[in-house]
Amino acid sequence: xxxxxxxxxxxxxxxxxxxxIGGEINMAVKNPEDxxxxxxxxxxxxxxxxxxxxxxxxxxxxxxxxxxxxCERVYSPWTDLDxxxxxxxxxxFALESQQPVKDFDFLGITLQYxxxxxxxxxxxxxxxxxxxxxxxxxxxxxxxxxxxCAYNPEPIADFFDMFYIGEGETVYYELMDKYKEWKASxxxxxxxxxxxxKLPGIYVPQFYQPAYNKDGTLAEFRPxxxxxxxxxxxxxxxxxxxxxxxxxxxxxxxxVTQDRVVLEIQRGCIRGCRxxxxxxxxxxxxxxxxxxxxxxxxxxxxxxxxxxxxxSSLSSSDYKELKELVYWLIDEFKGQGINISLPSLRIDAFAxxxxxxxxxVHKSSLTFAPEAGTQRLRNVINKGLTEDDILNGAMxxxxxxxxxxxxxxxxxxxxxxxxxxxGIAILSDKIARQxxxxxxxxxxxxxxxxxxxxxxxxxxxxxxxxxxMDTREEAGKKRDFLLSRVxxxxxxxxxxxxxHDADVSELEGVFARGDRRLCSVIRQAYxxxxxxxxxxxxxxxxxxxxxxxxxxxxxxFYLRRERAEDELFPWDFIDIGVTKQxxxxxxxxxxxxxxxxxxxxxxxxxxxxxxQCGVCVEGRQGSxxxxxx
Amino acid sequence: MKARIxxxxxxxxxxxxxxxxxxxxxKAMRRAGINVSYSKGFSPHQLMSFTSPLGTGLxxxxxxxxxxxxxxxxxxxxxxxxxxxxxxxxRVEGFTxxxxxxxxxxxxxxxxxxxxALKPGKDNKLSxxxxxxxxxxxxxxxxxxxxxKKTKKSEKTVDIKPGIYYMAESLEEFSGITGRNYTxxxxxxTVMGHTPVxxxxxxxxxxxxxxxxxxxxxxxxxxxxxxxxxxYQVHRLEMYAGENGELIPMMEYETx
Numbered sequence: 057x058x059x060x061x062x063x064x065x066x067x068x069x070x071x072x073x074x075x076x077i078g079g080e081i082n083m084a085v086k087n088p089e090d091x092x093x094x095x096x097x098x099x100x101x102x103x104x105x106x107x108x109x110x111x112x113x114x115x116x117x118x119x120x121x122x123x124x125x126x127c128e129r130v131y132s133p134w135t136d137l138d139x140x141x142x143x144x145x146x147x148x149f150a151l152e153s154q155q156p157v158k159d160f161d162f163l164g165i166t167l168q169y170x171x172x173x174x175x176x177x178x179x180x181x182x183x184x185x186x187x188x189x190x191x192x193x194x195x196x197x198x199x200x201x202x203x204x205c206a207y208n209p210e211p212i213a214d215f216f217d218m219f220y221i222g223e224g225e226t227v228y229y230e231l232m233d234k235y236k237e238w239k240a241s242x243x244x245x246x247x248x249x250x251x252x253x254k255l256p257g258i259y260v261p262q263f264y265q266p267a268y269n270k271d272g273t274l275a276e277f278r279p280x281x282x283x284x285x286x287x288x289x290x291x292x293x294x295x296x297x298x299x300x301x302x303x304x305x306x307x308x309x310x311x312v313t314q315d316r317v318v319l320e321i322q323r324g325c326i327r328g329c330r331x332x333x334x335x336x337x338x339x340x341x342x343x344x345x346x347x348x349x350x351x352x353x354x355x356x357x358x359x360x361x362x363x364x365x366x367x368s369s370l371s372s373s374d375y376k377e378l379k380e381l382v383y384w385l386i387d388e389f390k391g392q393g394i395n396i397s398l399p400s401l402r403i404d405a406f407a408x409x410x411x412x413x414x415x416x417v418h419k420s421s422l423t424f425a426p427e428a429g430t431q432r433l434r435n436v437i438n439k440g441l442t443e444d445d446i447l448n449g450a451m452x453x454x455x456x457x458x459x460x461x462x463x464x465x466x467x468x469x470x471x472x473x474x475x476x477x478x479g480i481a482i483l484s485d486k487i488a489r490q491x492x493x494x495x496x497x498x499x500x501x502x503x504x505x506x507x508x509x510x511x512x513x514x515x516x517x518x519x520x521x522x523x524x525m526d527t528r529e530e531a532g533k534k535r536d537f538l539l540s541r542v543x544x545x546x547x548x549x550x551x552x553x554x555x556h557d558a559d560v561s562e563l564e565g566v567f568a569r570g571d572r573r574l575c576s577v578i579r580q581a582y583x584x585x586x587x588x589x590x591x592x593x594x595x596x597x598x599x600x601x602x603x604x605x606x607x608x609x610x611x612x613f614y615l616r617r618e619r620a621e622d623e624l625f626p627w628d629f630i631d632i633g634v635t636k637q638x639x640x641x642x643x644x645x646x647x648x649x650x651x652x653x654x655x656x657x658x659x660x661x662x663x664x665x666x667x668q669c670g671v672c673v674e675g676r677q678g679s680x681x682x683x684x685x
Numbered sequence: 686m687k688a689r690i691x692x693x694x695x696x697x698x699x700x701x702x703x704x705x706x707x708x709x710x711x712k713a714m715r716r717a718g719i720n721v722s723y724s725k726g727f728s729p730h731q732l733m734s735f736t737s738p739l740g741t742g743l744x745x746x747x748x749x750x751x752x753x754x755x756x757x758x759x760x761x762x763x764x765x766x767x768x769x770x771x772x773x774x775x776r777v778e779g780f781t782x783x784x785x786x787x788x789x790x791x792x793x794x795x796x797x798x799x800x801x802a803l804k805p806g807k808d809n810k811l812s813x814x815x816x817x818x819x820x821x822x823x824x825x826x827x828x829x830x831x832x833x834k835k836t837k838k839s840e841k842t843v844d845i846k847p848g849i850y851y852m853a854e855s856l857e858e859f860s861g862i863t864g865r866n867y868t869x870x871x872x873x874x875t876v877m878g879h880t881p882v883x884x885x886x887x888x889x890x891x892x893x894x895x896x897x898x899x900x901x902x903x904x905x906x907x908x909x910x911x912x913x914x915x916x917y918q919v920h921r922l923e924m925y926a927g928e929n930g931e932l933i934p935m936m937e938y939e940t941x
Contacts, residue, residue, distance in 0.1 A: 058696060058697050058774075060697055064699075064742065064804065064915060064918075065915040067700050067742075068700075068741065068742045068915060073700035073741070074700055074701050074702075074705065077697040077700055078697075079697050079698075079772060079774070081712070081716075081770075081772065307712060309701045309705045309708075309709060310701075310702075310705050311705070311708065357715075358716065358718075359716065360712065360716070361711070361712030361713060361714070361715035361716035361770070362712065362715075363711065363712070363715070392715075393723045393729050393730075393731070395728075416727040416728070419727075
């Protein structure tokens with residue numbers, strides 16, 4: 057019988073005790089005594105969200121393939137258990153062995169969104185790990201961060217011993233080997249950090265020193281030890297069909313956000329939307345082979361018993377063999393009661409055919425993400441979706457029986473005017489008008505349009521990294537304006553308008569492009585009680601305002617400046633392949649409303665070709681798509 | 686073909702709620718490659734029904750579910766196939782085919798047997814068998830055993846005495862009354878350091894369902910013991926179908 061870290065009494069007094077008991081199907085079972093390295097993987101949010109994350113499943117599987125490593129998991133305790141752990145002085149534990157996280161060799165934290173930063177401190181604090189890395193003692197775990205937010209790690213640099221800049225498949229084994237050597241050598245903590253700093257993609261923040269100009273901008277960012285390189289190059293997994301991908305993913309007992317088999321069909325994106333960080337970070341696009349995907353789909357469905365499979369990628373329509381893959385999935389699994397859930401596809405004849413096969417037309421909806429309300433602004437952001445694409449796609453769908461449409465837009469994009477915002481209302485209305493051109497007897501009741509806006513947050517390593525961001529007041533004004541315009545439309549009754557919370561977006565904006573001085577703000581906010589900031593019911597803007605004030609920092613500096621073209625950014629020491637010059641050219645193109653073709657149409661020389669893989673070598677090096685150039 | 690599965694739920698699986706156990710079995714059937722019949726319609730689901738939800742925190746050696754199958758094999762083969770893809774704390778304990786005309790076990794349920802054990806370190810006077818024996822006697826001598834039943838809308842007093850069929854302080858005593866041997870079922874108590882203090886047979890089913898914790902709470906008050914729900918481990922020992930006033934263990938009811 058498994059021994060649990062929490063008593064029955066505690067488990068029966070918290071919401072969803074299954075979050076804390078582990079023991080899920082396909083969980084790695086090892087004796088901690090029998091391994092050399094204990095690695096605890098953490099997603100700093102609640103279990104149901106953390107368990108839905110593919111990246112952790114990949115690394116968990118990969119590390120546990122080795123007999124000398126036991127990789128376990130921990131997620132943020134919900135606020136009810138948080139109180140109990142503090143009151144009863146119970147150290148945070150990993151789900152597998154139910155043993156304290158503090159006794160591990162590594163604590164790996166995935167950084168998926170900025171609003172989880174206080175939850176990182178919660179994890180460290182509840183684990184009884186010293187919050188600031190520089191103050192940690194010899195026997196504490198090494199805390200390592202990775203994931204999209206690691207591409208500007210500075211706002212949380214103080215809390216991490218190291219960050220890994222790149223894709224997990226490539227460097228972790230080497231890091232583990234170095235760790236074993238170091239552990240056997242009996243040297244001190246700092247020597248291991250120096251060894252790690254020499255590995256590709258590893259950034260050890262305490263070996264770097266920022267200096268600031270009088271205006272608060274970064275003057276200099278330099279390594280303090282010879283082991284620390286001036287530039288950290290992102291690490292890329294080049295052969296995605298010959299690498300780690302779980303055959304037996306974990307199956308949770310409680311319903312989690314992603315309660316299905318996830319098949320990552322490709323990594324990266326060719327589109328080059330100027331607001332999109334993932335589109336730049338994961339260049340070049342690298343598809344997985346059809347045979348690899350078919351083999352994994354079969355194995356994963358068999359080993360999990362999931363009743364649903366979904367495809368994951370940034371833009372599935374760009375996967376060349378998508379048709380073949382999707383029809384194969386339908387033929388192979390539909391008869392076994394397995395649902396095929398489609399990612400956002402470009403709505404065309406193929407998408408509609410597939411949707412009609414796998415979804416109930418009367419219940420499902422069409423999704424479009426025009427992101428901006430006018431063609432002019434869509435050119436600014438390089439979103440290659442035209443009004444005709446949307447109206448024609450919608451019309452075809454309406455004729456096929458659909459009557460629900462979801463539309464996603466952003467407010468506050470660089471160069472946005474009130475005309476563009478009104479365009480959101482007009483476009484929503486045009487889709488409704490399109491619906492009503494169908495003769496009444498052929499229609500499927502009323503049309504139902506849900507228009508949602510989120511607030512644009514400029515991110516590092518995008519062409520908009522120089523842009524300023526709206527204040528919450530501006531965002532609020534724009535939202536009210538849009539609402540009033542939606543109400544003026546002919547089909548106002550068919551359009552429902554949803555808007556994202558502006559307070560949270562502002563903070564996200566600060567952290568996204570923040571510097572190391574924010575560490576003390578985050579620490580104070582945490583110490584004054586902030587956790588689960590991504591959850592509206594727990595987000596407390598007053599505590600944050602005070603934390604900024606007490607630390608002599610304002611949000612304006614991070615949000616309200618259009619940055620100078622030659623400004624040194626806190627994340628400039630990271631080399632993602634895509635060059636700063638390319639991003640700047642793209643920023644200029646956006647200002648001139650010039651669009652840029654996608655990677656497959658015409659290479660723009662962004663810099664990602666240095667990794668020598670994916671689309672950058674497609675049609676060259678004798679690949680099957682060779683056209684003879 | 687319809688089949689009935691008896692399963693146990695112990696250890697950390699006590700904290701998995703009823704709906705999640707249903708999902709667990711749906712996935713387990715697919716992992717085992719068992720061809721379960723699906724409902725018709727656009728979102729088909731497995732034809733599977735559970736006899737009676739077990740409250741979170743309770744353990745059991747006799748939970749039941751009925752399924753409809755497209756393909757069959759020998760009962761033991763089926764049980765082994767399912768067990769091969771399950772965890773150690775939810776196990777198939779029995780598998781039998783039932784008549785196509787069989788009433789859903791949920792509708793047939795009439796009574797359940799329970800063990801109440803004190804958790805380690807939670808000892809109280811109930812572990813004194815003689816004391817408990819006397820308290821049971823006087824408890825059951827009352828004309829009525831009334832409890833306050835709270836619903837969202839109202840509160841009402843209910844007499845649960847007719848729903849308490851048997852009550853005993855020891856396994857031997859309970860076996861004597863019921864003719865059932867639960868030695869194996871309660872062996873977990875020795876392993877976990879639990880002290881068995883009460884054995885109950887209670888009326889169950891959709892019409893009247895007597896919850897064991899309610900009985901203990903009432904009994905504690907009667908015996909002058911301060912009641913704390915976390916002190917007790919409730920373990921379900923068996924479920925019975927009712928037929929012409931007779932109780933038949935679910936695994937033997939309408940089987941073929």
